[in-house]
Amino acid sequence: MKVSYMVSGKNCKFAALISKVRPVDNYQSILKKYWGYDDFRGIQREIIESIGNGCDTLGLMPTGGGKSITFQVPALAQEGTCIVITPLIALMKDQVQNLRHRGIRASAIHSDMAHDDVLRILENAVFGAVKLLYVSPERLSSELFLKKLEHMQVSFICVDEAHCISQWGYDFRPSYLAIGKIRSIVPQAPILALTATATPLVINDICDKLSSHPSPLTSHLSPLTPHSFKVFRMSFERKNLAYIVRYVSDKEEQMRHILQNVPGTAIIYTRSRRRTKEIASMLNEAGMSATFFHAGLDSNIKDQRQKDWQAGKIRIMVATNAFGMGIDKPDVRVVLHADCPDSIEAYFQEAGRAGRDGQKAYAVLLFNDSDRSKLLKRISDTFPEKEEIKEVYDHLAYFYQIGVGSGYNHVFEFPIDKFCHNFRHFPTRVLSSLKILQRAGYISYQEEEEGQARLRFRLERDDLYRLRDNGTQADALIVALLRNYSGLFNDYVYIDEAFLAQQTGLTRPQVYLILKELGRRGIVDFIPQRSTPLIRYTQRREDSAYLQLPPAVYDDLKERYRERIEKMIEYATSENRCRSRMLLHYFGQDDAKDCGQCDVCLERCSTLNKAEDADRAQTLIEELLADGKQHHVSELHKLNMPYGPIETALETMIYEEIVIDDDGLLSLKNKRG
Numbered sequence: 001m002k003v004s005y006m007v008s009g010k011n012c013k014f015a016a017l018i019s020k021v022r023p024v025d026n027y028q029s030i031l032k033k034y035w036g037y038d039d040f041r042g043i044q045r046e047i048i049e050s051i052g053n054g055c056d057t058l059g060l061m062p063t064g065g066g067k068s069i070t071f072q073v074p075a076l077a078q079e080g081t082c083i084v085i086t087p088l089i090a091l092m093k094d095q096v097q098n099l100r101h102r103g104i105r106a107s108a109i110h111s112d113m114a115h116d117d118v119l120r121i122l123e124n125a126v127f128g129a130v131k132l133l134y135v136s137p138e139r140l141s142s143e144l145f146l147k148k149l150e151h152m153q154v155s156f157i158c159v160d161e162a163h164c165i166s167q168w169g170y171d172f173r174p175s176y177l178a179i180g181k182i183r184s185i186v187p188q189a190p191i192l193a194l195t196a197t198a199t200p201l202v203i204n205d206i207c208d209k210l211s212s213h214p215s216p217l218t219s220h221l222s223p224l225t226p227h228s229f230k231v232f233r234m235s236f237e238r239k240n241l242a243y244i245v246r247y248v249s250d251k252e253e254q255m256r257h258i259l260q261n262v263p264g265t266a267i268i269y270t271r272s273r274r275r276t277k278e279i280a281s282m283l284n285e286a287g288m289s290a291t292f293f294h295a296g297l298d299s300n301i302k303d304q305r306q307k308d309w310q311a312g313k314i315r316i317m318v319a320t321n322a323f324g325m326g327i328d329k330p331d332v333r334v335v336l337h338a339d340c341p342d343s344i345e346a347y348f349q350e351a352g353r354a355g356r357d358g359q360k361a362y363a364v365l366l367f368n369d370s371d372r373s374k375l376l377k378r379i380s381d382t383f384p385e386k387e388e389i390k391e392v393y394d395h396l397a398y399f400y401q402i403g404v405g406s407g408y409n410h411v412f413e414f415p416i417d418k419f420c421h422n423f424r425h426f427p428t429r430v431l432s433s434l435k436i437l438q439r440a441g442y443i444s445y446q447e448e449e450e451g452q453a454r455l456r457f458r459l460e461r462d463d464l465y466r467l468r469d470n471g472t473q474a475d476a477l478i479v480a481l482l483r484n485y486s487g488l489f490n491d492y493v494y495i496d497e498a499f500l501a502q503q504t505g506l507t508r509p510q511v512y513l514i515l516k517e518l519g520r521r522g523i524v525d526f527i528p529q530r531s532t533p534l535i536r537y538t539q540r541r542e543d544s545a546y547l548q549l550p551p552a553v554y555d556d557l558k559e560r561y562r563e564r565i566e567k568m569i570e571y572a573t574s575e576n577r578c579r580s581r582m583l584l585h586y587f588g589q590d591d592a593k594d595c596g597q598c599d600v601c602l603e604r605c606s607t608l609n610k611a612e613d614a615d616r617a618q619t620l621i622e623e624l625l626a627d628g629k630q631h632h633v634s635e636l637h638k639l640n641m642p643y644g645p646i647e648t649a650l651e652t653m654i655y656e657e658i659v660i661d662d663d664g665l666l667s668l669k670n671k672r673g
């Protein structure tokens with residue numbers, strides 16, 4: 001299936017207008033002024049001009065291709081606020097800080113923020129004081145955001161990691177679907193969708209989901225492109241990166257071997273948090289500098305390790321896939337996968353962190369038969385049987401004691417270990433079931449890392465004042481709460497335990513214990529700062545016999561997932577197709593040539609060399625024996641060639657009865673007659 005990129009031009013309503021007002025080189029001068037670069041790279045300018053002309057635009061740029069410039073520059077060139085939707089809070093914070101550092105007015109709103117802060121930022125944006133407003137996709141559906149958006153002058157909407165909107169993609173996020181809705185609030189604002197990875201199918205789905213008005217006029221040109229997007233694509237080819245697959249049983253031995261032979265910075269990816277630590281200490285014991293990283297570590301430890309690695313103080317980072325987003329270390333020489341990712345997309349992204357500086361680098365995948373069965377098992381782990389999902393749904397209701405027909409909008413903490421222990425489930429399969437139930441609209445499952453503490457009062461204000469016997473510390477805390485936070489009587493409000501401790505002169509553990517106690521007495525609802533996920537019933541509890549899991553949330557997705565897994569296995573096990581070409585083909589790029597440096601190409605090359613050597617060796621032997629006499633085998637050592645190929649050629653010639661071996665005396669058969 002081939003995607004052709006049609007340019008409809010229909011959507012470029014402001015094209016003529018804008019190009020008159022703004023000379024093209026305005027973009028260049030903005031680039032120079034704020035970033036210090038003289039000119040754009042690759043397809044940056046084409047994307048910038050397209051969105052600047054008011055066209056819906058999709059940019060496909062591999063990581064490291066300079067993606068952020070393509071929305072930051074036009075955002076500055078235009079009147080109004082650019083809304084940037086991006087799923088990773090850490091990255092968002094990073095970019096905002098970076099922009100502010102350059103003197104650009106940028107702000108972010110995301111789920112970790114207190115209501116008052118969000119309100120202040122939104123009002124600033126309405127007032128026109130924010131050029132780039134970063135928003136996490138979860139925030140898009142909030143009433144406050146939607147209300148304020150109506151009053152904003154929006155230049156354009158940038159959707160980063162745009163593949164997250166596609167159910168066919170490997171990283172579908174339901175919250176992205178809200179983007180379609182906000183378009184109707186600001187219909188004049190064009191969309192700039194950006195992604196570093198997308199198959200032809202996903203590209204079409206992105207354009208389709210983000211289109212304000214699918215245009216029937218263009219649909220006859222290609223059934224796959226009934227949208228108004230201009231699509232720009234950078235080649236995903238990485239000329240300095242050699243893709244290697246090693247079929248090995250002893251992976252640790254292979255890791256040591258590779259790292260001893262390829263000097264320089266390295267990343268090793270593994271699926272298991274436990275393994276990150278084990279591999280790092282194995283490498284330490286082998287005298288190599290290594291540390292480990294996964295999402296379960298304290299954030300200050302993670303920061304420190306990342307800094308040390310970035311600064312070159314530590315050579316090898318052993319990590320889960322939690323490591324790497326937003327990291328831009330140019331001189332990584334090898335990315336080694338000890339376990340196989342479950343999609344080519346994920347593999348390509350992670351492997352692509354090697355060799356950003358353009359120097360030779362390696363992406364090595366270690367694979368064996370057990371990896372194949374592990375990958376296949378992930379299909380049933382990610383999509384448990386429907387009966388099992390229903391069982392999890394029922395057990396959830398027993399766990400929280402919710403009767404059929406009730407529970408709507410109730411929120412609960414979800415201690416997964418306890419749940420699994422009580423009902424004898426496996427955590428991975430429970431998580432998968434919850435995600436499917438979420439997609440089907442029964443619950444929402446929120447996995448917040450280090451979520452902020454929240455609190456609301458369960459009593460009316462007057463009742464609160466009538467309370468006695470709280471103790472002085474609790475009273476001080478209640479006063480501090482009332483003074484510093486508004487809306488506590490209506491809904492949950494984010495609170496800051498450390499700040500409250502400072503305000504009341506209590507210690508942080510004291511604040512925590514007092515709030516817990518107030519919660520126990522029914523005075524407040526308190527959700528402490530935590531990393532426990534939350535479950536909310538988005539519908540009344542249904543009798544599980546009537547639970548609906550339609551194809552769009554189950555069967556279709558399971559099929560796509562299976563296809564992705566199979567493609568990954570195909571990549572890892574193929575022995576005769578250039579790895580680079582296989583990857584590029586997967587992303588719809590069919591004009592690539594053999595890379596000449598992956599293991600398949602190298603093997604082919606050495607096979608060719610062997611064949612040439614064998615030919616030459618045979619000729620030399622024939623020339624020696626051409627006189628029809630017998631020659632002692634030792635004379636072959638005098639031939640102008642290493643003895644290896646000579647010996648191989650001789651064996652073949654004797655086997656094929658071209659040469660006769662008479663106890664070490666050689667002669668040509670047909671010459672002897």
Ligand SMILES: [Zn+2]
Pocket residue numbers: 577578579580581594595596597598599600601602
């Ligand atoms: Zn190749």
